[in-house]
Amino acid sequence: MQKIVVKSPTRVDLAGGTLDLWPLYLFINGASTVNVAIDIYTVAELTPHDDSTIVLESADLKLRKAYSNLQEALADTDPQMILLQTQLRYWMPKQGFTLKTSSQSPVGGGLGGSSSLTISLMKAFAQFCGKPFKDVHNMVHVAHNIEAEILNTPTGTQDYYPAASGGINVLHYSYDGIEQKVLPVSHTPLAEKFMLVYTGKAHHSGLNNFEVMKDSVVKDPRTLQALRDLKGIAIETEHAIRAGNWKDLGGLFKREFEARVRLAPEFSSPEIYKLAEVSLQNGAEAVKICGAGGGGCVLVWCPPDKREGVANACQKSRLPGDGRKTRRSPVKKKTTKKTAVKKTAASATHAGDVHRFIGLSLGGGKTDKACLAVLEYYPKHKKIFLSRLVEKIKSDEVHSADFKIQEVIRQYHNEIDLIAFDVPFNLPVCLQSDDCCTSIEDCKKPHVKWMWDYTRKLHKKKKPRKLFTPYTQRCVEMYVSSELEEPFILQHAMGANTAPLLARAMYLKRSMKAKCIEVFPKLSVWRLGRSLNVMKSHLRFHKHAIGGDESRREILHALSTHNVAFVYDQDVKLMIENNHAFEAFICALTAFLSFKGGTEPRPDGFPSNEDWIEFPRVNVRWEGF
Known part of the structure; x- marks a missing residue:
């Protein structure tokens, strides 16, 4: 068997993000999501072996592991191997192989990078093990269950569809399950008006989605209303795209931003607010939070003639500690320009939200x-x-x-x-200074004097077995051994x-x-x-x-x-x-x-x-x- 190479796109969610999380969409009588595959990829390369040996390599983790067989690979306790091990437990391959993985998406970028990599792995193993999925829904169902086990938290499903199918994905969630419609990206203004900016701060989808889930289960009215508003915006976005009314997207993105922040303030951050302010002041039409927000990437919807000015303004106005990157036209397959900004020292509050x-x-x-x-x-x-x-x-x-x-x-x-x-x-202080005493008996330094006073006080209770040694021990070790509610022996x-x-x-x-x-x-x-x-x-x-x-x-x-x-x-x-x-x-x-x-x-x-x-x-x- 020849080497298997699978390359899967990541995505930007245009509308309806979070609503794909079961059972949130059931709380609001069904929902829709709209997302688009972008040319930031994950890759899985699988090379079969003639024996049982397994080699796992991750370019992103700078990790390489070699095992004599499957059982040894599954027994590895390194937590960095959990994603690949979970895949191995599902597939249980009978033959050895070398697997190399890589991702162009930044960690915590909000682009569905882990879901894309999961799809890349599943496509590669399905071909290697001769176990094809019956359809895309079957593959997404398994992928979503595997990732939920790895993350130990509720996971949505929308991120897997663009990785599996490409294009613009319109997904409808109802009692019957998920319905997928794939629309073409060609002949749309997405590539012209679409600019992706990395805020320099990783997002935490687990925390943000957990808060939304918890508030929804207890029927918090503000949360449920925000979810309904996101549902309505997603439906309008789908209609605008199908009708070719691309001029409406700017307004829809603005409404989506407002509804998402109402859903949970953690979806935004000072970095995102600052980026939105600068972008809009320099001619952008709207800013769209990607994924669970709180950091990661942001979609800037911008007229073509304003794009260079917006990009330069975003670079110059970065927050302290922000390693911001801009990427233009990631929807279309073509050479794109990346600019990295050197990180600077953070302020004492480093954004203040966390x-x-x-x-x-x-x-x-x-x-x-x-x-x-x-x-x-x-x-x-x-x-x-x-x-x-x-x-x-x-x-x-x-x-x-x-x-x-x-x-x-x-x-x-x-x-x-x-x-x-x-x-x-x-x-210890005695080893930090060249101004040394000849003996502790003659030393007048504050810490040695404190040790003497402490030792004499103990003499009145119980004679110490040994005298203190200020070049090996410190006052704090003596203090916690007798001055608290219980003795604590600090080495x-x-x-x-x-x-x-x-x-x-x-x-x-x-x-x-x-x-x-x-x-x-x-x-x-x-x-x-x-x-x-x-x-x-x-x-x-x-x-x-x-x-x-x-x-x-x-x-x-x-x-x-x-x-x-x-x-x-x-x-x-x-x-x-x-x-x-x-x-x-x-x-x-x-x-x-x-x-x-x-x-x-x-x-x-x-x-x-x-x-x-x-x-x-x-x-x-x-x-x-």
Whole structure:
């Protein structure tokens, strides 16, 4: 069998987006969506082998994995492989192969890139395994179920049709299912008036669609009215396109923008509002949010003679931290011009609509224990969302684990409020200065004096076994061991177990522009758990090899019950199985509390030149956030 190459387009939704999400369209007596395939593609290349070996390559993830057989591929625990593994479980191919995937769409671009790639994979495997689909609806049904399993969230279906069929897709949703009509793109003004702009900020369709779904289920009248308005606009858009009344689209796009923001403010963002303002001031007729909005790409509907001016204005007026790109006429297959803008430092509020916190749980640089969590806070709606969880970050033959951590953080540009480490990232004060004392007995420095006072106070209660060593330990380690409601043993910063991790944290911190804090996960878990009435035994043993998973399950269940944060089920399962992933999440959550003033301040008299760790106040009041 020859190499199989499948190339599928992505799409821009012209009207009716979100209405394809089951069962939303049933709440408003059916719905329509209109979208168009564009020349931004995903590609799947499948080369058969004569044996059982499997090689999986992703150009976008810069990832290559080789396995001796299918069972070994399915057993891989790397979370980056979940998309391909889910496809393998569905197809269960009998023969080995090499699969290479790539996508021209930016991650979080709002162009249906993941759905397009899913279609590319399904077409390739259907040909490879000799199992063709009976029609496009059958393929879309399977693709939508596979992606729902991967994302662990409700998914729509409109994104798959343009990837499978191309052209302008008009989709009708009713009791009987989905009806598809494909209209030609040729001889339309789409290529002339269509300009695609990437805002430089990834969108989060899971969060936006989840909010709409939740509000619709509880019959929120404002949400349901916005859905009905979107339905009406989609019907008018279909009629305008069928009748060739292209001049009407500008007005329809404006109405769609307004209705979508009423549906959920998160669909827009300061980047999108700014882009809309600049575009309209420079001659554009309308701006259309792509996909679930909140970032990603935006369609600018613009007369041909105004397009260059609009494009230049969008480039010049970018928001801080915005790596904006414009792409002209993506509907038509022809050479297009791309212009990238160098990113600049973000402002302190970085758009103000979302605050982002990163938690890092570090293991040794040569292990696979490092995990990273990204927590996002939407102050307008008082929502906390675990948007990303990366586990088992390890080195490969090309890139170090440290490089991979830095790459993940760089994807957020400078739009990060705090980065929380679970280990120290500064040397003890005694090792930071050349002005050294000859002995601790004669030292007059504030931190050593504090250690002496602390030690003498302990002498009155119980004589310490050993004298302190200010070149290996810090004041904060002594403080938490006896001054809180329970003793918490924090390893010495330069102790045998912690020193290599401190060195790694110092190395990573050098490339980080965001403020960094130190978190002691065990103490944070204790304070958080007590505020949520979790049993003390679960809080004490969450790290244990035996029973630790059940403790983490109870803690996460309490966080969910009290609506502390929205976490996808797949991430909950991951944190139950992997304590390092759990502690990365706890670090990020503690960073959020620090941002909101919910952590303990330094005690009176604590040396100002000494590090302090962030941990929650007693009895955190979550309803205030």
